[in-house]
Amino acid sequence: MTELKYDVAGLGNAIVDVIADADDAFLTANGIQKGGMTLIDDDRATALYARMGPGMEVSGGSGANTIAGVASLGGKGAFFGKVKKDQLGEVFAHDIKSLGVKFDCAPATSGPSTARCLISVTPDGQRSMSTFLGAAQNLAPGDLDLEVISASAITYMEGYLWDPPQAKEAFLLAAKTARAADRIVSLSLSDSFCVERYREEFKRLVRDEIDLLFANEAEILSLYEVDLFDEALTRVKAECKFAALTRSEAGSVIVANGEVHVIDAAKVAKVVDTTGAGDLYAAGFLYGLARGKDPVTCGRLGSMAAAEAISHYGARPLVSLAELAREQGLPL
Amino acid sequence: MTELKYDVAGLGNAIVDVIADADDAFLTANGIQKGGMTLIDDDRATALYARMGPGMEVSGGSGANTIAGVASLGGKGAFFGKVKKDQLGEVFAHDIKSLGVKFDCAPATSGPSTARCLISVTPDGQRSMSTFLGAAQNLAPGDLDLEVISASAITYMEGYLWDPPQAKEAFLLAAKTARAADRIVSLSLSDSFCVERYREEFKRLVRDEIDLLFANEAEILSLYEVDLFDEALTRVKAECKFAALTRSEAGSVIVANGEVHVIDAAKVAKVVDTTGAGDLYAAGFLYGLARGKDPVTCGRLGSMAAAEAISHYGARPLVSLAELAREQGLPL
Numbered sequence: 001m002t003e004l005k006y007d008v009a010g011l012g013n014a015i016v017d018v019i020a021d022a023d024d025a026f027l028t029a030n031g032i033q034k035g036g037m038t039l040i041d042d043d044r045a046t047a048l049y050a051r052m053g054p055g056m057e058v059s060g061g062s063g064a065n066t067i068a069g070v071a072s073l074g075g076k077g078a079f080f081g082k083v084k085k086d087q088l089g090e091v092f093a094h095d096i097k098s099l100g101v102k103f104d105c106a107p108a109t110s111g112p113s114t115a116r117c118l119i120s121v122t123p124d125g126q127r128s129m130s131t132f133l134g135a136a137q138n139l140a141p142g143d144l145d146l147e148v149i150s151a152s153a154i155t156y157m158e159g160y161l162w163d164p165p166q167a168k169e170a171f172l173l174a175a176k177t178a179r180a181a182d183r184i185v186s187l188s189l190s191d192s193f194c195v196e197r198y199r200e201e202f203k204r205l206v207r208d209e210i211d212l213l214f215a216n217e218a219e220i221l222s223l224y225e226v227d228l229f230d231e232a233l234t235r236v237k238a239e240c241k242f243a244a245l246t247r248s249e250a251g252s253v254i255v256a257n258g259e260v261h262v263i264d265a266a267k268v269a270k271v272v273d274t275t276g277a278g279d280l281y282a283a284g285f286l287y288g289l290a291r292g293k294d295p296v297t298c299g300r301l302g303s304m305a306a307a308e309a310i311s312h313y314g315a316r317p318l319v320s321l322a323e324l325a326r327e328q329g330l331p332l
Numbered sequence: 333m334t335e336l337k338y339d340v341a342g343l344g345n346a347i348v349d350v351i352a353d354a355d356d357a358f359l360t361a362n363g364i365q366k367g368g369m370t371l372i373d374d375d376r377a378t379a380l381y382a383r384m385g386p387g388m389e390v391s392g393g394s395g396a397n398t399i400a401g402v403a404s405l406g407g408k409g410a411f412f413g414k415v416k417k418d419q420l421g422e423v424f425a426h427d428i429k430s431l432g433v434k435f436d437c438a439p440a441t442s443g444p445s446t447a448r449c450l451i452s453v454t455p456d457g458q459r460s461m462s463t464f465l466g467a468a469q470n471l472a473p474g475d476l477d478l479e480v481i482s483a484s485a486i487t488y489m490e491g492y493l494w495d496p497p498q499a500k501e502a503f504l505l506a507a508k509t510a511r512a513a514d515r516i517v518s519l520s521l522s523d524s525f526c527v528e529r530y531r532e533e534f535k536r537l538v539r540d541e542i543d544l545l546f547a548n549e550a551e552i553l554s555l556y557e558v559d560l561f562d563e564a565l566t567r568v569k570a571e572c573k574f575a576a577l578t579r580s581e582a583g584s585v586i587v588a589n590g591e592v593h594v595i596d597a598a599k600v601a602k603v604v605d606t607t608g609a610g611d612l613y614a615a616g617f618l619y620g621l622a623r624g625k626d627p628v629t630c631g632r633l634g635s636m637a638a639a640e641a642i643s644h645y646g647a648r649p650l651v652s653l654a655e656l657a658r659e660q661g662l663p664l
Contacts (some may be wrong), residue, residue: 057389
């Protein structure tokens with residue numbers, strides 16, 4: 001068996017976020033789905049950006065944010081995602097590598113530019129995302145380092161990868177490789193519109209291939225097309241070894257080997273920008289599980305990391321999550 | 333006489349800031365002058381960036397920050413500065429235009445890339461800047477729209493422009509054009525290392541060409557090579573019609589037509605990042621002067637804008653300064 005070298009290997013769309021304030025009227029006028037993620041093409045990205053206010057560029061991408069969070073907790077992470085050899089691609093690579101994350105995917109030298117996610121943050125802290133996938137959609141099976149995946153306790157993939165066809169193949173290869181090495185395979189459903197696009201495929205994945213599922217309430221209700229959270233919970237319990245279902249300020253509900261645990265949300269003085277809440281919850285949970293913590297500790301690490309993420313603009317932690325955990329008396 | 337169409341026209345280096353946290357040991361290890369601005373070449377920029385932590389990219393540039401602040405107060409601004417036709421150049425142009433600022437300088441299609449300022453923010457909120465000037469150094473007289481300058485109540489220039497030779501020529505042409513139209517010519521000394529580089533030239537400018545001077549305490553002491561603030565004040569009073577001398581938490585001292593006014597700093601709950609404090613003080617003061625406010629009101633608008641800037645990462649205002657002024661009962 002391959003030696004264990006990484007806590008978590010992540011696959012995701014490699015994206016730079018462009019974050020700007022907006023009001024609800026701006027969302028309506030520009031046909032932006034509030035709270036969701038909409039894929040847009042190059043022309044729409046250009047037109048929408050021209051109408052947005054001044055922005056702040058920070059590395060993002062759901063899976064990449066999660067791996068950044070794992071690294072901030074002191075974990076060893078690796079990330080697979082595709083950028084182009086351009087300025088924003090350089091920013092993405094710099095930011096994730098500077099956290100000590102292994103990121104060796106060769107940047108594309110031709111084709112579309114590095115992916116950008118135009119994020120409009122409304123005064124209520126909600127984020128509405130318009131994503132130009134660009135180079136990210138060309139992540140292909142050949143970009144994976146299968147030895148790294150075999151050497152990772154958990155392989156974590158974002159549901160968004162189901163959008164670009166080659167990335168889906170990379171996803172399936174990574175899952176197969178991790179399973180063959182007896183590692184944990186994990187999926188985030190990413191968002192409820194994503195679940196609507198791929199419901200049947202995701203249901204099969206969850207049933208047959210995934211050991212650990214992350215979903216928020218809207219996503220899990222959409223997956224099973226049910227109205228009551230408890231119905232969704234019952235279904236998940238029957239199908240997954242581990243699941244972490246997040247419910248915003250109501251905290252999270254964890255399934256672990258048939259047992260259900262209910263975890264409080266961590267307190268936040270002021271919600272500034274909810275971008276990355278789910279990504280960072282996953283980071284805390286994954287780090288905990290990779291380090292053999294009990295499910296309740298995993299959930300509490302997730303709540304702590306999510307609370308840090310939503311207290312400022314941008315998805316990635318601004319402080320060391322390891323230090324924050326120590327201050328709060330959480331075991332690492 | 334040309335019709336008055338703009339409150340302030342600004343000339344400056346068009347720069348995108350890359351902001352990252354650092355500790356004092358990082359500054360020492362990398363030979364970074366704490367609190368100052370050091371010019372670096374492409375190789376050093378690449379090497380230093382590789383050693384920095386994850387960053388956040390926001391439009392910057394001292395003069396551009398000031399014009400952004402004028403716009404945030406509800407003023408009409410124009411800006412002249414040079415970017416390249418690349419992703420960071422696009423970010424710079426988008427951000428300043430989205431505030432309603434006139435920015436029509438054609439981006440360079442060849443030559444060095446858009447300027448980047450690598451800013452290390454230490455836990456005390458101090459910023460230490462390493463600037464790769466790139467395309468910005470090619471701002472030339474031909475990039476100016478002289479009609480815009482003639483139509484601006486004040487033309488504002490950053491001392492940093494003295495570094496690139498062609499930009500210096502553009503500076504002198506702008507000053508001449510503004511004077512010929514009977515407008516106010518204004519200069520910021522930018523930083524004390526910049527003053528050391530060009531002391532004699534700056535002394536001549538201040539004496540012969542500048543109506544309104546902005547300087548912080550270190551800069552004005554360095555300009556006149558004196559130790560006592562009051563000595564510098566006496567010199568400035570004899571040479572400039574207007575001057576605003578900023579003194580961090582001790583507020584500012586204003587000279588206006590031979591009279592001296594002492595203005596308090598505005599309260600800040602927590603100093604996060606001092607980047608842009610001087611730039612935004614200038615924005616408030618310039619806006620006030622362009623709108624015919626008395627010197628004390630100009631200074632208070634400056635203090636308010638500076639306080640907003642240092643309460644968060646990045647130099648440009650995150651909220652509408654016009655609204656903030658109204659909340660604080662300051663006349664606009």
